[in-house]
Amino acid sequence: MKNIIVTFILFSASVNADFIAVSFGGAYGAAQQKYMIDPYVKKTGNKILFENYSGGIAELKAQVESGQVNWDVLDIEYIDLERACSEGMLEPLKLDDLPAGDNGVAARQDFIPNALHECAVGNIVWSIIVGYRDDINQKPQSIADFFDLQKIPGKRAMRKRAQVNLEWALLADGVAREAVYQLLATEQGVRRAFAKLDTIKNNIIWFDSWSQVPQMLNDGSVVMGQSANGRLFDAITKGAKFEILWDGQVYDLDGWAIPKGSKNQKQAWEFIKFSTQSKPLAGMQDVAYGSTRQSSAPYIAESIKPNLPSAHLSVGLKASGEFWADNGEDLGERFLAWQIKK
Structure with missing residues (x-):
């Protein structure tokens, strides 16, 4: 009823x-x-x-x-x-x-x-950035730190889809921004991205909605999380003890x-x-x-203006809709298979 x-x-x-x-x-x-x-x-x-x-x-x-x-x-x-x-x-x-x-x-x-x-x-x-609690002992300085469990222990929040996660994995593995999509278009690049994600797989909490990330950061479920920059900015202006890492931001429209x-x-x-x-x-x-x-x-x-993605383009990657139009279905299926694999 x-x-x-x-x-x-x-x-x-x-x-x-x-x-x-x-x-x-x-x-x-x-x-x-x-x-x-x-x-x-x-x-x-x-x-x-x-x-x-x-x-x-x-x-x-x-x-x-x-x-x-x-x-x-x-x-x-x-x-x-x-x-x-x-x-x-x-x-x-x-x-x-x-x-x-x-x-x-x-x-x-x-x-x-x-x-x-x-x-x-x-x-x-807008952009997808790393948000983190400001009470962690060592704060991230680069996107590589998001994947470094020794330097910064704890759970990470990541959106449940291939887009951006694969780009971040390659950036964290030392790939230059301008080479990310060229490499990700190859089997070698895809395997390299998944191998990097493997290093933190057991410490990832997956989410579907951007609204979940501030909640997870606030209650301590995660120490860092992938977030839309506006979500974190709004939470911070309302008193949340979070900070934003702009390095590795993937910006888009x-x-x-x-x-x-x-x-x-x-x-x-x-x-x-x-x-x-x-x-x-x-x-x-x-x-x-x-x-x-x-x-x-x-x-x-x-x-x-300092809080807008445009102020940090030098440390960011422009998302490629063209790449994902060509590869999204295949990589989406591979990502889902990887995610559920024990």
Whole structure:
């Protein structure tokens, strides 16, 4: 009976909404609600059902292949975007319809490189970093320390997917940033990455949602964890005793996309155009995520800039959506097999 009631409530909410948007929740979702969702609803009167999901393309693929597409707007990580777009899971977008920036510059010139994609409009620049408790005896100085159990004993939190974990393994094993994807495209590189992951496998606690990492750090389940930089920044600003290691950050973009077969594409596209204007994008500074428009710069506080991924690009790696589009299915299966192997 309880499940029936919950299902009815969700169904009723979706019926009353003009469209459904999904993102990652937490402080990031709250910022999107404040600067994108609420202003759009106020301006247009349209109702949005704003839900959370855990990322990746599994749910999206299942909806599209079944013909039961429930979502209308999807916040997608660009590391997944190439594959989702090339495999027909997303609608093509009319990028020339995007409004100019607040500085009057046309959208195609205003958005930063790679932000505009045939299937998505970039909404943040973010990164995956190492977060750690500030009470550990020896603090990590490099990504290699994440894999050094002698130097820093204790459990590590890692997201349950191949992306970034394999890159980190090679970086920690001494591979230069510019050579990571070239090496990972070879069997030798893949084996080397898994061998490095083997060294900490018994000390990994796996997670699905970014919201889990601050909780695990806070309760002492782990001493270090892989995290979205904004999640850690938000926790720290609220008093959590965590610190961020920027070395080895894998930085990327997120963007709004429309699932193939969405029933409310017109409303979805109007929302995307509205929410990717200069000011709404600047609002993501609340969680230390960078804007994808250059015209947002006047709205970014000087005090926040050192906390943005863009301030630490020299020690980071740009995620390659192209690599994962070509290799994601195979490496994803190998990673899952490795993970469950005793």
